[in-house]
Structures are given as structure tokens and as C-alpha cells.
Amino acid sequence: METNTNQLNRRQFITSAGLLSGMLMLAPGDLFAQKGSPVTMIIEEARKSAVKATKLRGNLTLLEGSGGNIILSAGEKGNLMVDAGIDVSREKIKAKIAEINQVPLQLLINTHWHFDHASGNEWLNKDGAQIIAHKNTAKWLGQTTRVDDWNYTFPPAPANAVPSKVFDQEYELTFEDQVIRLKHYAPAHTDSDISVYFPDTDTLHVADTWWNGYYPFIDYNTGGSIQGMIKAADENVKTASENTLVVPGHGPIGKKADLLRYRDMLVNIETIVAKLKKSGMPLTDVINARPTKAYDEQWGKFVIGPDFFTALVYKGLD
Numbered sequence: 001m002e003t004n005t006n007q008l009n010r011r012q013f014i015t016s017a018g019l020l021s022g023m024l025m026l027a028p029g030d031l032f033a034q035k036g037s038p039v040t041m042i043i044e045e046a047r048k049s050a051v052k053a054t055k056l057r058g059n060l061t062l063l064e065g066s067g068g069n070i071i072l073s074a075g076e077k078g079n080l081m082v083d084a085g086i087d088v089s090r091e092k093i094k095a096k097i098a099e100i101n102q103v104p105l106q107l108l109i110n111t112h113w114h115f116d117h118a119s120g121n122e123w124l125n126k127d128g129a130q131i132i133a134h135k136n137t138a139k140w141l142g143q144t145t146r147v148d149d150w151n152y153t154f155p156p157a158p159a160n161a162v163p164s165k166v167f168d169q170e171y172e173l174t175f176e177d178q179v180i181r182l183k184h185y186a187p188a189h190t191d192s193d194i195s196v197y198f199p200d201t202d203t204l205h206v207a208d209t210w211w212n213g214y215y216p217f218i219d220y221n222t223g224g225s226i227q228g229m230i231k232a233a234d235e236n237v238k239t240a241s242e243n244t245l246v247v248p249g250h251g252p253i254g255k256k257a258d259l260l261r262y263r264d265m266l267v268n269i270e271t272i273v274a275k276l277k278k279s280g281m282p283l284t285d286v287i288n289a290r291p292t293k294a295y296d297e298q299w300g301k302f303v304i305g306p307d308f309f310t311a312l313v314y315k316g317l318d
Helices: 010-016 038-048 087-100 121-126 135-141 226-239 256-278 283-288 306-315
Strands: 052-055 060-064 070-074 079-082 105-109 130-134 145-147 152-154 165-167 170-175 178-184 194-198 203-211 245-250
Touching (some): 038 087, 060 087, 070 087, 130 135, 130 178, 194 226
Antiparallel strands (some): 060 070
8 A cells, every 4th residue: 555645734733843843942042152062962762752654655664753763674584774863762763664574674874873773783783684774874983973063072983883884976786676776975964875776666766855844954964965965956956857756854744845945945045145255244143134035934943043043044154
């Protein structure tokens, strides 16, 4: 049975955002000098949140409730996962997978290095999964990495949590007769982002290059940029057909029309903020000018507030 995207109504959307809703809606003066970190808040929310399964197409299931959206591909002899979620959700993820398909885990694909997509790597590897990712995911996981806008320094991951199979631009694998295509984006959300495409079911996981219904986070410390996010959004629009089922990093699944709305939002806000910054306006004045106001009702109420997103865009402009 194919998922009806309309079934994920606004109430479900808010629920699915629950583990991220604790992220700080920071005032401009606090943005780059937080006393705490949203990372610890998100981890604690994941510890409390249930993991929910939603049937997609074919043998694919969406798992929500532990950081970024996870896809489970259930095979006859083994399972494959796209993203690992947060490690505190281990038992809940294992229980949900066991309800769906009681076969060994074989492969894990990381869409990028961030903790809410990859901190479950260690236990999944111990349970039998080979980890595949872009080479920059392995790089960042393998060293101490600071993310200033989260006010958090990540220690190196354990050796078995670092992907053992890495690629540069594109990689194609076959999992139980199902072709899966991995493709690296130019630096966007980070410099390690990849898309994961299941052509048999026309299902595309675009990870954190798309936050459906949220202003996105941009990690400048590991290669992200607002211009890169726009380019990735353009690429997603070109890649998806009208029938493609598109899985974002965060938020409900969607279609090409949703990608278009997101791309246009990014372009328009970047254009407005760039004009204000070029005029010599400092960050506080740009935020007070409310350059995102036309989009705040739809995009600005959940994870990253309008002030935070404005500051992220401003930060990336010359």
C-alpha cells in the first residue's frame, strides 16, 4: 500500500516535530553565544519520544521519532536502513524493526554526519550493519568537530561508528535485487550530504537538504551555506518527477510541488537578506526588518525561528 501524503496532516506534522521542538528559538544576541546547546535538548526529547512507523512504497517504511527521518528497507534475508537516528532510541528502533521484519540488519547508509542521523551508528554496526556514506561523513565522525551555532563540540566517534565504505560523487549498490543510488550534493547543509534513491519505488530521501515545513539549519563549520542549500533544492526539484515520493530529513514526506515551495522560500529570503546586508545594515537591524515575515506562518514555528534563520542566512552572505 502506498502512503497517502495527505494522511500526514498538520497535527501529525506537529507530533513528528516533537523531538526537535525544544530547539532554541534564539534572539539575535544569543544566536552565536548560547549558554546551553540544542543538541542536549534534542537528545533528551529523543529519549522520551516514541518511534512511529509509516508504510511507504514496496518494502520501504518510514521511521520517525529519533532525530532525522529513517527509511527501513525490509528484505527477505536482511534489512537496510537509511540513517541511524539518535543512539538513545536504540531499543525503540529495534523493537519497531522487529515488528516489521525479523531478519538481520545488513547495511546502513548515512545521509550526512550529524548526530541526529548518525549517533546510532555504533550499535547498528555491532548488530551487523556495514556503514556506507560520503567520505566527508567519515572525516567529520572520525575527529573532534565543533558546530558553533549549536554551541557543541562533538568528540570523535568510536571506530566502529565511522563508515567503512565511503565514496566521492556517486555510488550504486544492489540490495536483494533492489538497486539503490547514492549521490553527493555540492556542499549544502554540510559538505557530506547525499541523496538516496530507490528507483524501483521512485522514492527519494534528500535528507537535510530539505526540511519540510521548517526553516533549515545550515552548518557553516562543516561546509554548509545558504547558496549551497539553494543549489541542492534546485537539484532536488530537477531530480524528482511528479510521482516521486520525497522523504525530507525532517518533517512529513512530500512531492515535487512541496520541493518547489521550499526552494522558492529559500531563494526569496536569501535575496531580501542579501539586499539588506549589502546596504550596510547590521544583523540586528536586518532581523528587526523581518525579511522572513511572508513565510513565518508556514515555516517558522517549529525548529528554527525566524530570527535564527535570518541570522544563518546573513552569516553566509558576503
